[in-house]
Amino acid sequence: MSNPANNNTYPAYEKVMAARDSAKLTAVDYIKSLFGDSFIELHGDRRFADDKAIVAGLGMLHDTPVTVIGIEKGRNTKERMERNFGQAHPEGYRKALRLMKQAEKFRRPVLCLVDTSGAFPGIGAEERGQGQAIAENLMEMMTLKTPVLTILIGEGGSGGALALAVADEVWMLENAVYSVISPEGCASILWKDSAKAPQAAEALKMTAQDLFELGVIERIIRQPKADDKAMFESLRLLVLRTFEKNAALTDGELIEQRYRRFRKIGTAHIK
């Protein structure tokens, strides 16, 4: 970038850079820190393939079995290639939905960890119905009869992030971002200049603080370090308490609450 963001002028873009920082923890790190050795990975969408951009399986949070689904960017060049830089194909979203339906069957809560610049834009992804796969997740998650919690741990890129974020509550790490479009994409479409990404990041309101104020997320989580055992234990307890609260609701109440959550977002100006 020829025009590096100035910390004082464009704090939102600083957050974007922090969210993309490849040295930070990725989904597999969070899964390891939260679930330890109890995690068992489950693969495949049963239709086409196993998408390695999505890591999913079962793990124990203390005494509670949980279905966990994360978008994984990879921690080094080799992993990043394997994980397609955390850009999922339709089969990734279908694997996620398969395991969410399985969680519903066995009354397990679902934890989604989102870190993606977006769903993969490619020929194969389009041929196999990227739009349809995301749409189906949105529809089915809305009425999933088990508690669902999503934590944005890095980048939340548009529909590819939302496809795992139709949840009872959505939380963000303090350095995570969540947006309808990347600031570079926004700047190049609107202003024909991707160097204006820092300005676009401000305008898009994509930081955790912005989204909390807009009523899009329920909680901002302090950025943990991998060895911060105390921090992960308090996160574990917070997640469990949220699951327990929602598991106490009837199916009807749970689904009504989730519908109302999304129904009211952005309606303050609409009479």
Added chain:
Amino acid sequence: MDFFAFVKPKNELEGSAEKQQNKPFVPEEMWVKCPNCNTLLLTTDMEENLHVCTHCEHHFRMSAKQRIELLADADSFEEYDAELQSVNLLGFPGYDEKLEKAKKKANESVRCGVCTLESVRTVLCVMDADFMMGSMGTVTGEKITRAFEYATARRLPVIICTVSGGARMQEGILSLMQMAKTSGAVKRHSDAGLLYITVLTDPTTGGVTASFAMEGDIILAEPNSLVAFAGPRVIEQTMRQKLPKDFQTSEFVLQKGFIDAVVPRSALKSTLAKLLRMHGYEEVK
């Protein structure tokens, strides 16, 4: 016969002897060039042919008003929520000016109401490319959600004609949230056992494709419409290669198994009416 001979020039200057010798003058609004076959069509002929090229069947884009006239029985469309207007709720630079311009061309990105279609009562939502390329803002999402809630409460089917460039980026994350919100409303309508048909028109892309456009019980598309999640330019940039010619057309997504049928505009109303009747929705007197 000289096709344009009867058309009089607008003024003396335009009708100069030299111009008349080279080609007959026709005021611009009277003819339109087909982007597909390059034939010069009289606008009136094209309009009478349902905005379809009389030479090659190219389907021109229709405004919401024209499409409502195409599908709803005469004077049967009762519009709802026409008073809901997009506002610049994030204070996004330049959005106020864009909205002002868009509002001169169309009321909103979608028009919703109830009508009869061959005498069968249905909720009908028609997106409008004239309003910021049918992009999905909070008002778009709210109107579509209300249309489904209305239909669910009254046990009516829903038909949506989509045309959209995707999410409205000037409304940021709130625009993205409309994908979830509309999908929730579609699901409730579906769970109530009611019929939802989508008609994809050129172009249907991005956040609309990845939500209510692809959630119909039956998904129809007009011929040769762009139907995509990621647009062809984005994919070309990622892949650094030219895409095949018919990639992401309605015929392509039909072949890949993602839509039920490609229906020419001339058969659209009768096809929709047949489908409504086959699902037990009856004619009203």
